[in-house]
Amino acid sequence: MRIAMFTETFLPGTDGIVTRLCATLKHLEEEGHEVLLFAPAGAPSEYASAKVIGVPAFRFFLYPEKKFAMPWGGFAKQIREFQPDFIHTINPAFVGLSAIYYAKRFRLPLVASYHTNVPAYARHYHLNWLEPALWWYFRTLHRQSQINLCTSRATMRELEQHGFENLGLWERGVDVQLYSSARPSDAMRQRLAPSAGPTDKILLYVGRLATEKNLEGLRPGLERMPNVHLAIVGDGPHRQGLERVFSGTHTVFTGYMHGEELAQAYASADGFVFPSTTETLGLVLFEAMASGLPIMAANSAPTQEVLEHGKAGLIFDADDIESMVATMDELLFNEERRAVLNQRAQEIAQDLDWSGPTEQLLHHYERLYAESVKLQSTPIRGSR
Structure with a gap:
């Protein structure tokens, strides 16, 4: 054709x-x-x-x-x-x-x-x-x-x-081969969170930086959990405003990453966060799945569909700080729950080419x- x-x-x-x-x-x-x-x-x-x-x-x-x-x-x-x-x-x-x-x-x-x-x-x-x-x-x-x-x-x-x-x-x-074959890197981990200690956790966001992405709502979680570092991969019109919002927290803005570099960022983090409620799909969720990175995402109809109503990732209420903080804690520190989520996500990812x-x-x-x-x-x- x-x-x-x-x-x-x-x-x-x-x-x-x-x-x-x-x-x-x-x-x-x-x-x-x-x-x-x-x-x-x-x-x-x-x-x-x-x-x-x-x-x-x-x-x-x-x-x-x-x-x-x-x-x-x-x-x-x-x-x-x-x-x-x-x-x-x-x-x-x-x-x-x-x-x-x-x-x-x-x-x-x-x-x-x-x-x-x-x-x-x-x-x-x-x-x-x-x-x-x-x-x-x-x-x-x-x-x-x-x-x-x-x-x-x-x-x-x-x-x-x-x-x-x-x-x-x-x-x-999703490019399953690219994301599933990437391996963690100490150098990338240092880039994502320069001040992180050996037991600290890195929460990753990938996407456009705009007000509709609801990134500001993540700050209370970082304030309550000082051993959590946020790595924001991407750029956009709201970057300067977000840099002010997250000033004083363990947050790093890397700008855009692509290809193998981006895949390595997924592989080197401890969890993935998706706070937007306005997406039609959210392809980054599938990239995280293919990378074996546990996911927490704000509640919306497309997110419920992608994460199978919580079976393949944790879902939180974007308007409820307590919901977000509790979900962040479970995602990063509940190893049993992380293993269950990863298993289902990997099953889904196998068919995502x-x-x-x-x-x-x-x-x-x-x-x-x-x-x-x-x-x-x-x-x-x-x-x-």
Whole structure:
């Protein structure tokens, strides 16, 4: 198949969307499919076998550290020359408008995938009045697509409640080999917690630093447990504010890590913390699972789904300090409980390779193509 993809964000940026997309492109290459990817300017000119077209980009105020692709006049020529079988718009918001336009113009089937719960973010930026408008906007975009893919069943249920239609599942995945093969490192442990003693514990966070991640709520636990050190891997618009919040605690901000370096950070910590309640999935949870790192996560529907309602990780109430502190203590110091959680997490991780989600995606593609051949009665080359 020949697939034209439109993505709002891509390399050199890093987040769960980029991780998923990179893994998908590699597996699509292995399966012999061709991809034309429209991504923000600054991306590499190719990835796996995909040709990457950089398009003008801008910075959105909710994500000031990232560049987002925007509508561009050069799409038509590229699409006409590539002759795709259909279009896939990933997390449509800005450039996704162009994906919708050209799918209609060239009579191509359209797939959309929903990765970021932007309407829920409005509350964290004190923009509650904006949330209904954001739901309307994203619902309107996704209603133009024949298939709308969700990364978790919990997200699918939420989108159903908000009137989204034609929903399908594009499930979890992780580079199991990378994370399961990493080994603890004294040097990495020293980097994550320079002042840690031999019996101290290191709690790891990996992700974007923004207000919706609820990282501030972890400070009371550090105050009550001075032998616990927090290592925050990542960056974002809220970093300076968080550095002030955690001043005086055993907290280290490392910036972003990638690849083997990140895998070693997982392997060298004692526990993983995921305080966000606004995620659609949380791919870092699967990275921690594959690394054999016990998890504590704030209660939300996607987290309950991923952690099997507490069987594969501890779940705490993000609004209850006592719940968070008790969970932190159990995660880091209850060896029997840690062993039980790790066993279930490792069982789950064995089936998390990206080949499975890619096959699931291909199934959606094949079904859409089979059902939508009549849409292509007008050849792309003849379109004006």
